[in-house]
Amino acid sequence: MNLPVEPPIAPMLAKPVKGLPAQDGTLFYEPKWDGFRCVVFRDGDEVYLGSRNERPFTRYFPELVEAVKAELPDRVVVDGEIVVRGGQILDFDALQQRIHPAASRVRLLAEQTPASFIAFDLLALGDDSLLDSPFSARRERLESIFDRAGDAVRLTPITTSEEQAAEWFRTFEGAGLDGIVVKPGSLPYQPDKRVMSKVKHERTADVVVAGYREHKSGPVVGSLLLGLHDSEGVLRHVGVASSFPMKRRAELIEELAPYVSEDGHPWSADSLPGAISKWSATKDLSFVPLRPELVLEVAYDHMEGERFRHIAQFRRWRPDRTPDSCTYEQLERPVSYDLDDILAR
Template identity: 70%
Template sequence: MTEPTEPTGSAGPTGSTGPTGSTGPTVTAVPVEEPEPVPSLPVRPPVPPMLAKPVKAMPKQDGTLFYEPKWDGFRCIIFRDGDEVYLGSRKERPFTRYFPELVEAARAELPDRCVVDGEIVLPMGSQLDFDALQQRIHPATSRVTMLSERTPAQFVAFDLLALDDESLMEAPFSERRTRLEGLFPAKGGSIRLTPVTTSEEQAHEWFETFEGAGLDGIIVKPGDQPYIPDKRTMFKVKHERTADVVICGYREHKSGPIVGSLLLGLYAADGRLHHVGVAASFPMARRAELVEELRPYIADLSEHPWGHWAEQAAANAGQPAAGPATGGQRVPGAVSRWNAKKDLFFIPLRPELVIEVAYDQMEGDRFRHTAQWRRWRPDRTPDSCTYEQLERPVSYNLDDILAR
């Protein structure tokens, strides 16, 4: 389970890190959703899911804790009332129309009346593919149907909020988990059960190995707690690594001419400078200071490594972040599928400054989430900032993780 990256999530499911655009076919608008049937259940949508607070170290077992893998997909609560199925998202915007295969799976594999919390994921081979999952959110019904057949998603269940006419929201997690396990007598299907352990040692092993299947860390749940919507009563432990990257430009903050996000680059083996993500978490005062610190490095766009792309994108909005239009070079993305009106203009900088950033994981050749500034690295040269420095987890088979 992840801090979900959804249409309205913090990082934005856009095909490159942070507010940098989409790697898939871009669109100019997301249609207004028609009202969906609301199932008549003891727990009814919308329900904002219970959340997890980040911690640096694995919480020690105190006799009450349950440890689960942290899935990297779209957080979703399934409401089923007979043939009526509603897929709720973290931001309470329904996923129902985007995942018709999961609607059918819920009818076939879940009890007639239930509310199940979990994560929508998209397996590709032995690993999760978040980029492919992002492409599933599309306004065209024909494309939604086509993608549901070509890249079907799965739902990983990890909590049970209601069954038949009984709400389980006030029940402790230990009871909810036991009841949830009773819904999964056999392995297989499109709706799966996440594994769980009470062993801290086992949790550490999962933390080190499951990342190789595309998972995102460990979630720790107090077994004696009720389900509290929209509250951070659980804990999440994520990987943190560091990398030295080149500052290649910045975007202005929505409030005015101060730094909103830094555009980060790494050199590939062929010598091209690729956009690898953004760093965007700064106090307001620091954002203003950065403008002055970066001012001497402002470059002419025509001389910037990404200038050829930016000029083309200005003439033809909607270019992908990497593909034929960019010669395969990853550049800052163009129109965002989540906010077509977002201004993605950037101020180019000479690629001379190096900083150290912290990141949790890679998604292909980019940082999966927004990187965190750590410090200037005046001792590093830009050409030393290559992909070779990045730690890659050992591959792990996804199917070996899922319990049932």
């Protein structure tokens, strides 16, 4: 490739903040897409899809390579997100399945669950590097190249209205998006720097502790395995909580010892959702089963199907709650929203 910005490059990042930053006359607000971060490089017939860790996605998304050739300028570098749709919402589980070692499987999945690319920043166009240009100028030039974009390469909506951003934060979650990204208009592109802001949803739930995995450093708790009861009373594995200081991890071993279950546990390592996959093929997923009698409160951002999308955060023990009261019914359901309505903005 012969571009003014060449791969690999680490994308610019956002730091989490608790609330939506107030408009000071300089801010732009965008939906936060839930997919794989990707920087697209195109130089004629050469296309490179770079991941957040600067390794190529190119072989896993052949349909996007063709879409980039058809829908973007001949020489361009665009930052964005790879997503897969499941109807009118994002499907992160289907997106994860796209990373597969077998070429035949990659081709099949490209047909069955085709990906889209959502563009939100422009790093280079033609012979011009835009890294030092302010974001407001980069966004203007990004919009100018989307006269020819089609269904697979789309432009994210943007607003300077704090009120509009707050409405997006509330409603767009129903389509699978997970917050708002905030960018100062004067911001140059700074690879691998957390210079933007992001606001994500946070909710709490009371969950059953049904086991733990040991930490890689030794016989201390690495993560707690969490469960919720479904409508038929079956305890389902919904995720883990793992953010504990090392001293606390050691204390938990002693505190949980009386609850270790010898037999009759509802779960096994092989039966847990996501137990063995290409992401964890070499990882030890065995766990210490606990009698499902302890309840704790965790914070989470949103659900992916029946599970927490990300690692839950421990908040407090709930000795006042009974395990059978920990059901999916307590979870807040986001307002339904249509992806096409978002992308039409």
